[in-house]
Amino acid sequence: MSLRMALLGLLEAKGPASGYDLAKSFERSLNHVWQAGHTQIYPELVKMDSDGLIAVQSEGARGRKIYVITEDGKGRLHAWLRDHEPAITIRSDIALQAFLLPLLETAQAIDVLERIRRSFEERLSVLECFPDPESKSDFGRFALKLGLAQTRTGLAWADECLAELRSRL
Amino acid sequence: MSLRMALLGLLEAKGPASGYDLAKSFERSLNHVWQAGHTQIYPELVKMDSDGLIAVQSEGARGRKIYVITEDGKGRLHAWLRDHEPAITIRSDIALQAFLLPLLETAQAIDVLERIRRSFEERLSVLECFPDPESKSDFGRFALKLGLAQTRTGLAWADECLAELRSRL
DNA sequence: GAGCGCATGTAAGCTGTTACATGATTCT
DNA sequence: AGAATCATGTAACAGCTTACATGCGCTC
Numbered sequence: 001m002s003l004r005m006a007l008l009g010l011l012e013a014k015g016p017a018s019g020y021d022l023a024k025s026f027e028r029s030l031n032h033v034w035q036a037g038h039t040q041i042y043p044e045l046v047k048m049d050s051d052g053l054i055a056v057q058s059e060g061a062r063g064r065k066i067y068v069i070t071e072d073g074k075g076r077l078h079a080w081l082r083d084h085e086p087a088i089t090i091r092s093d094i095a096l097q098a099f100l101l102p103l104l105e106t107a108q109a110i111d112v113l114e115r116i117r118r119s120f121e122e123r124l125s126v127l128e129c130f131p132d133p134e135s136k137s138d139f140g141r142f143a144l145k146l147g148l149a150q151t152r153t154g155l156a157w158a159d160e161c162l163a164e165l166r167s168r169l
Numbered sequence: 170m171s172l173r174m175a176l177l178g179l180l181e182a183k184g185p186a187s188g189y190d191l192a193k194s195f196e197r198s199l200n201h202v203w204q205a206g207h208t209q210i211y212p213e214l215v216k217m218d219s220d221g222l223i224a225v226q227s228e229g230a231r232g233r234k235i236y237v238i239t240e241d242g243k244g245r246l247h248a249w250l251r252d253h254e255p256a257i258t259i260r261s262d263i264a265l266q267a268f269l270l271p272l273l274e275t276a277q278a279i280d281v282l283e284r285i286r287r288s289f290e291e292r293l294s295v296l297e298c299f300p301d302p303e304s305k306s307d308f309g310r311f312a313l314k315l316g317l318a319q320t321r322t323g324l325a326w327a328d329e330c331l332a333e334l335r336s337r338l
Numbered sequence: 339g340a341g342c343g344c345a346t347g348t349a350a351g352c353t354g355t356t357a358c359a360t361g362a363t364t365c366t
Numbered sequence: 367a368g369a370a371t372c373a374t375g376t377a378a379c380a381g382c383t384t385a386c387a388t389g390c391g392c393t394c
Contacts, residue, residue: 086262093255143268
């Protein structure tokens, strides 16, 4: 369901686009919020078309199909935003490794935490390059702020835990 | 893979347990880190047994089977902790709704943000009740700290965004 | 004409959710 | 006796990943 909403959102915000365009948009602007590759996007678009949420506006070279969001699609998207109670389903490798950390010797735990710290750092440097220069609207700004804040919190947490573990050596 | 590691971790940290026990443990101590219900856990335990990572220690009343982690299982768990580069796969309804927020009228966006704020608040109050009194070790402490910090960051973010949106009315 | 990026797809397999099904034990 | 909780499972489906497959159009 959420994948649908993400695609509808992109189509409403940025206008008609092909599956390929949407996959690129996902990579560039949405990947810190929701992830999906083209192998998931293409079949989903076909289903959304047959459900009347989007329609094929035109077909170009190489079978390129441009999809537009329909009125029905817009209605569904807005209803979902208004009414859908967000699920807090967390499945994070990082949090799991953090959870299991006390099973390791202090020295090894430090190595693991350092790797986790690096992964937060990488993520932060990716997010700091957003939004890409061509985006004119402030679409996605709120989510970006959240991503940045959470990542910085993660970094601070890693530093704090590292300090504690190092003091045990 | 991560589900396996979570189960191995529980078995190593808390000792032998049945599928039922593990499902309860998941709910009580791990659910802010990784989620799984009994319908996923039971079949996974069978596979882990046939892969030699765990073994049936004894069988009690009502077909209750107590599993123990094997040496091989411990090895695999520790190797995973040491070597596994954590994937940062985010699929968050909340972040997605935040991303799409600018598609709504300001007043509606405020409603959505207030709901998001409440969900962070609920989560915080759940986490603040952890760890359950019976847990003696500091197992899971690092992950809990991370969860608390990230949730507080989420709350602060929601308040900041709400202030901004309200000033636009 | 060789190679690269564009563009679209399928298929197999793994992971996770929801609904269904069953029966034993304990408590009131 | 009836209800709640313990305890284990199966089956169908939905969601996601990885690998494979194909062919166009542009540039060098």
